Amino acid sequence: MDLQLFEKEVMTNLHWSVNDIEEAEYEPLMEIMNANEDNRIYSSEEMMKRWNSLAD
Structure with missing residues (x-):
C-alpha cells in the first residue's frame, strides 16, 4: 500500500503517468x-547565486 500511495502522490503532484x-x-x-x-x-x-555564477 505504501508504494501505491507514493505512486498516487507522484501522479498527483508531478502529473506523471x-x-x-x-x-x-x-x-x-x-x-x-x-x-x-x-x-x-x-x-x-x-x-x-551559484547558478548565476555558472552562467557567467
Missing part, C-alpha cells in the same frame, strides 16, 4: 520525493 513511474529508477526517485527543507545545504538565495 503510470508508465513514467514504472520506468523511473526507484532509489533516485525516492530521494527526490523525500527531500525536505532540513536537507538543504544552501539557501535558495545561495543556490541562485
